[in-house]
Amino acid sequence: MQKYNVDQNGFYGEFGGAYIPEILYDNVENLKTNYLKVIEDPEFKKEYYGLLQDYVGRPSPLYLAQRLSNKYGCKIYLKREDLNHTGAHKINNTIGQILLARRMGKTRIIAETGAGQHGVATATVCALMNMECIVYMGATDVERQKLNVEKMQMLGAKVVAVTSGNMTLKDATNEAIRDWCSNPSNTYYIIGSTVGPHPYPDMVARLQSVISEEIRKQLKEKEGREVPDYLIACVGGGSNAAGTIYHFLDEEEVKIVLAEAAGKGINSGESAATIHLGKLGIIHGSKTLLMQSDDGQIEEPYSISAGLDYPGIGPMHAHLAQTNRSEVLAVSDDEALAAAFELTELEGIIPAIESAHALGVLAKKEFLPEDVVVLCLSGRGDKDMETYIKHANEL
Structure with a gap:
């Protein structure tokens, strides 16, 4: 799977690498040397899958x-990550990383969070493993995701509201990296998406790849084939998308369509559509x-979605878009909200506003009646009820 996956230097084509302050070099090098040995170890796998x-309650239903x-005139399967414990796909990754941190002798866990789902998932596994937990969250997101902040605090995490910059995910990540630089010896940084210095993008993709592992088995049972015609997911940093597509990357007949957040429109000046608007640069290592x-x-x-409100994109997704392995569509706030209300009305499922961006793809594509489409419903909408109610009142 080398064609679309990371090479031994930590790059996907021209994207990736590890651009880090010297004080973190030993930590990142240690992780790079050990992460594959650990996650491939039979004892680790037994504990992780257990x-x-x-x-968590896996496998999640298809x-x-x-x-x-x-x-939409085709067969649409929803991969129900919203039914996991903590309400999203994030827990797949935090369980794997906390087991890794424990094996590396770390005692203090830090994390960044936007929508709060990764923060809740990190606080959850820290409670489970009896570890100290500090979560950095932009002050804007603390306001708009109050329920998740209260959950993290109840789980015993310290939530630090970050007041620099836009006070969102980028700024929370900056603060988490500063903390890591100040406490390199005892601290493990659980990154929540396929971003950051190598080996994080690859490690998070591998831990989330349980999603596509299950899709293959479940499609075989339901359709007599392991491979869908389309895979659809939302992409901010890109972890649920990476997990959804991981075991299909080399099967070129599978069309990968990802939704990024267009906000108020790609050319509005208020957008998070990085693949459409971004240029090569370095962010967060x-x-x-x-x-x-x-x-x-x-x-x-x-973006209206705290989880997609990020100025970068995971290097894997930058590479997939550049090589045309994935098609990336920009879905606006209004399109995502309309898709969320549509799913609720048609299927009785309230999606997270991030997942609603993936649902927004359906109206933008033409499908054939025989097409099998698998869409990753990455999270549930409890945390977004205030946004939904406000929107419903404006209609």
Whole structure:
């Protein structure tokens, strides 16, 4: 799978690498040397898959959304990551990384979070493993994701509201990296997406690849074939998308369609559509596409979704888009909200606003009646109810 996956130097084509302060060199080098040995170790796998089954509730169902399928004239299956413990795909990764941190002798866990789902998943596994947990979250996101902040605090995490910059995910990540630089010996940084210095993008993709592992088995049972015609997911940093497509990357007949957040429109100046607007640069230890001004200053992204409100993109996704392995569509706030209400009305499922961006793809594509489409429903909408209610009142 080398063609689309990371090479031994930590690059996907021209994207990736590890651009880090010297003080973190030993930590990242240690991780790079050990992560594959650990996650391939039979003892680790036994513990990891055991927790995924008994604690998270995997495998998550692959649900044939009949009324949605009828509307779009094809067979649409939803991969129900919203049914996991903590309500999203993020827990797949945090369980793997906390087991890794424990094996490396780390006692203090830090994390960044936007929508709060990764923060909740990190706080959850820290409670489970009895480890100290500090979560950095932009002050803007603390306001708009209050329920998740309260969950993290109840789980015993310290939530630090970050007031620099746009006070969103980028700024939370900056603060987490500063903390890591100050406490390199006892601290493990659980990154929540396929971003950051190598080996994080590859490690997170591998831990999330349980999603596509299950899709293959479940499609075989339901359709008599392991391979769908289309895979659809939303992409910010890119972890649910990476997990959904991982075991299909080399099967070129599978069309990969990803949704990034267009905010108020690609050319509105208020958008987070990095693949459409980004230029090559370095952010959070990785060379990738990012939204920046002509003189290289990072531009503040905007999206109604706290989880997609990031000025960069995981290096794997930058490479897939550049090589045309994936098609990336920009879905606006209004399109995502309309798709969320549509799913709720047709299937009785309230999606996270991030997942609603993936659902927004359906209206933008023409499908054949025999097409089998698998869409990753990455999270549930409890955390977004205030946004949904406000929108419903404006209609």
